[in-house]
Amino acid sequence: MAVSRTVSEARVNKNTNWLNAEGAWLWYLGLIALTWLALSSFMDAGLAWTYVHLFHGAVTFYLMHWTKGSPIAEDQGVWDSHTFWEQLDDEEQGTRNRKFFAVVPLVLFLLATHGSDFRQQPLLLNLVVVVVLLVAKTPAMHGVRLFGINKY
Amino acid sequence: MALPAWLPHLVAAATLALLPPFAAADAVPSPPSPDISLRLAALGEWLWELWELIAPGGKLHPAGFLEHKGHLVVEALLVLLIAYLVWQPRSSPSKKADERLTEKEIDQLCEEWQPEPLCPEIESFPEVEKPLLATSVLGHHIEVDGEKLLNMVSTDFLGLSTSEHIKDVCRATINKYGVGSCGPRGFYGTVDVHLQLEESISEFMGTQETIIYSYDMATAASVLPAFANAKDVIVCDEAVHYPIQNGCTLSRAKVLKFKHNDMGDLERLLVKVAAEDKKLRKPLNRRFIVVEAIYHNTGELAPLDAIHALAAKHKYRLAVDESLAIGVLGPKGRGACEHFGLPPGGAEIVFASMGNALASAGGFCTGAREVADHQRLAGQGYCFSASQPPYLATSARAALEAVAGDGEGRRQVAKGAAQLRRELGRVAGLEVVGSHERDLLSPVVFLRLKDAPESSVEARRRLSELADWVRRRQRVLITIPISSPIEWRDWGPAIRIVVTARHGEGELRGLAKGLEEGLKELSKKW
Numbered sequence: 267m268a269v270s271r272t273v274s275e276a277r278v279n280k281n282t283n284w285l286n287a288e289g290a291w292l293w294y295l296g297l298i299a300l301t302w303l304a305l306s307s308f309m310d311a312g313l314a315w316t317y318v319h320l321f322h323g324a325v326t327f328y329l330m331h332w333t334k335g336s337p338i339a340e341d342q343g344v345w346d347s348h349t350f351w352e353q354l355d356d357e358e359q360g361t362r363n364r365k366f367f368a369v370v371p372l373v374l375f376l377l378a379t380h381g382s383d384f385r386q387q388p389l390l391l392n393l394v395v396v397v398v399l400l401v402a403k404t405p406a407m408h409g410v411r412l413f414g415i416n417k418y
Numbered sequence: 419m420a421l422p423a424w425l426p427h428l429v430a431a432a433t434l435a436l437l438p439p440f441a442a443a444d445a446v447p448s449p450p451s452p453d454i455s456l457r458l459a460a461l462g463e464w465l466w467e468l469w470e471l472i473a474p475g476g477k478l479h480p481a482g483f484l485e486h487k488g489h490l491v492v493e494a495l496l497v498l499l500i501a502y503l504v505w506q507p508r509s510s511p512s513k514k515a516d517e518r519l520t521e522k523e524i525d526q527l528c529e530e531w532q533p534e535p536l537c538p539e540i541e542s543f544p545e546v547e548k549p550l551l552a553t554s555v556l557g558h559h560i561e562v563d564g565e566k567l568l569n570m571v572s573t574d575f576l577g578l579s580t581s582e583h584i585k586d587v588c589r590a591t592i593n594k595y596g597v598g599s600c601g602p603r604g605f606y607g608t609v610d611v612h613l614q615l616e617e618s619i620s621e622f623m624g625t626q627e628t629i630i631y632s633y634d635m636a637t638a639a640s641v642l643p644a645f646a647n648a649k650d651v652i653v654c655d656e657a658v659h660y661p662i663q664n665g666c667t668l669s670r671a672k673v674l675k676f677k678h679n680d681m682g683d684l685e686r687l688l689v690k691v692a693a694e695d696k697k698l699r700k701p702l703n704r705r706f707i708v709v710e711a712i713y714h715n716t717g718e719l720a721p722l723d724a725i726h727a728l729a730a731k732h733k734y735r736l737a738v739d740e741s742l743a744i745g746v747l748g749p750k751g752r753g754a755c756e757h758f759g760l761p762p763g764g765a766e767i768v769f770a771s772m773g774n775a776l777a778s779a780g781g782f783c784t785g786a787r788e789v790a791d792h793q794r795l796a797g798q799g800y801c802f803s804a805s806q807p808p809y810l811a812t813s814a815r816a817a818l819e820a821v822a823g824d825g826e827g828r829r830q831v832a833k834g835a836a837q838l839r840r841e842l843g844r845v846a847g848l849e850v851v852g853s854h855e856r857d858l859l860s861p862v863v864f865l866r867l868k869d870a871p872e873s874s875v876e877a878r879r880r881l882s883e884l885a886d887w888v889r890r891r892q893r894v895l896i897t898i899p900i901s902s903p904i905e906w907r908d909w910g911p912a913i914r915i916v917v918t919a920r921h922g923e924g925e926l927r928g929l930a931k932g933l934e935e936g937l938k939e940l941s942k943k944w
Contacts, residue, residue: 335701342648342670346700360508368503376496379489405509418699 281336281345282354285363298322298374312381316392319378323371323395330367331402332416352408359405371399555580558920560895567895568925570915575746575861576827577920578777578817587816591809599805607805615811619782622818623752624762627790630782631799632806634771635661637781638739640799641769642708643669644792650704653687653734655679659714660905662739666708678716681724688732705734711743711754715909717862718852722758726765737767742862745775745821746831775821778814780806827919834917834926835861841930847937851912861917866910878911880944884936885913892932
């Protein structure tokens with residue numbers, strides 16, 4: 267009889283473990299799709315992807331890479347210096363959640379640049395947004411605060 | 419490959435813009451303003467040319483690049499990047515690979531296993547005197563081992579525990595309601611007498627609302643966790659007794675202790691907390707200072723005027739345990755807050771045991787309406803314990819009326835306390851704990867030996883010999899409290915004497931003389 271012992275896979279950080287729920291990713295993609303639909307009701311559908319990409323970039327950067335801490339009182343402030351991205355999956359890198367959230371801005375960038383004529387939209391701005399988001403999600407940037415910005 | 423036509427022009431414009439002015443011109447110094455405007459114009463021209471290159475229509479604009487399907491290259495690169503991200507391995511701070519034990523390893527581990535003892539070996543048991551058996555009601559006198567002794571151990575400061583009027587009230591209540599209340603306050607356990615008692619206490623203390631607890635030791639342990647939680651700070655005196663220690667621990671807040679009655683240390687702590695928070699820029703949390711009016715462990719008064727001033731200055735909430743001071747201190751018997759002249763609401767949370775001067779059982783917490791109301795759901799001892807038996811509620815109410823009307827009793831207690839402390843202070847070889855002017859009012863007197871031996875076991879033995887001597891010769895019962903290892907600190911053995919309103923001048927003088935004589939006689943032996 268062989269005994270197999272594995273490390274517990276339970277995620278206890280209530281601030282982030284809702285992403286492991288069924289349908290959480292689908293809900294997220296649904297939000298993006300709904301935003302695109304709303305925007306494309308009054309502008310060119312291809313151009314709407316640009317605005318979706320920029321808006322998504324701004325919102326996710328603020329929520330995932332800027333705000334720190336957690337609203338859960340029982341954790342006694344142990345996550346007070348970590349952003350949402352750093353708290354995700356108990357600081358484990360390369361998990362499915364992290365891959366998903368790294369791929370989404372890239373896909374949006376693809377859609378944004380391809381969805382409209384390259385002449386019509388701020389290509390540079392899209393590129394800057396996607397580069398910033400991707401750099402923020404790399405494992406090397408875990409816990410790094412450039413120039414002391416947002417340290418406390 | 420020929421150089422693009424625009425390159426030399428660009429370089430010339432950049433050079434003109436960026437080189438220092440003297441290098442290009444003659445040695446004739448020209449006035450500064452036309453020179454600077456010339457450089458700015460050159461810079462502007464250079465920027466404009468750069469823009470023309472990368473703007474739509476220019477040579478370097480991506481449109482040109484994309485006309486030749488360059489965007490497919492970019493998109494292919496992005497797809498490759500996505501694939502790379504998706505195929506990254508997982509890595510975590512601490513992750514062991516699956517370990518599989520062979521049968522041999524399992525057998526080996528089982529053989530090697532040694533059971534650990536359930537509790538550690540106890541090296542030495544604390545020496546405790548043989549307990550005395552009381553065979554009468556605890557009144558002014560108490561019968562112990564067949565002898566009638568003067569009772570100086572009960573904290574029945576105004577002598578209400580043997581009041582006939584209160585006993586009549588109890589009998590009437592038991593006849594009406596029975597003995598138990600059969601439930602917690604939230605589940606059929608609330609009787610009208612509870613509400614009446616809460617109103618009476620509020621009226622007596624001059625506060626908005628009161629909440630009753632059935633067990634006095636659970637009061638502090640319920641009040642503090644109801645208001646402080648894991649992100650808050652509690653600053654308390656190191657001499658607080660066990661219920662408050664328990665409450666601090668249960669609240670999960672950060673607990674900082676300051677040296678007993680040391681206002682300098684308290685201020686230092688408050689300033690330190692403020693400096694730390696400013697440096698780390700933590701979000702605002704709740705802060706509390708918790709003290710006792712008269713300390714159960716040392717019999718000293720807390721300097722509430724100074725503490726209140728510090729709490730107001732640093733914006734802390736003040737919680738005071740008035741257990742030993744209710745009915746004893748203050749012009750109306752409201753306790754130490756009244757005695758020190760704190761403004762109404764100066765101590766936001768006031769809680770006390772009703773087992774001392776009020777001769778009942780249980781505790782209460784009083785203050786603003788929000789303070790008491792919050793505990794109806796957040797006070798663990800309130801929600802999850804059976805409510806007070808109705809006869810204790812009515813007896814407490816009757817005791818409150820007696821306390822409110824009995825100014826004489828309070829004066830007698832104060833007089834007796836001051837007298838005993840002064841007389842004992844004059845006894846060579848004995849040290850009365852509490853050397854301030856304000857401590858003269860405290861009716862709980864702790865005595866230590868001046869030349870205490872090194873070992874506390876030996877000190878305890880000597881003190882208990884002295885207490886026995888006084889018991890046998892003077893017929894006065896005094897004791898040495900036991901401390902538990904679960905408390906924060908052991909304050910060392912000391913004789914505890916409680917002065918009540920029933921003790922006369924002669925009795926107190928007799929006790930002081932007896933202690934002096936006993937000490938003299940016994941120290942020859944030691």
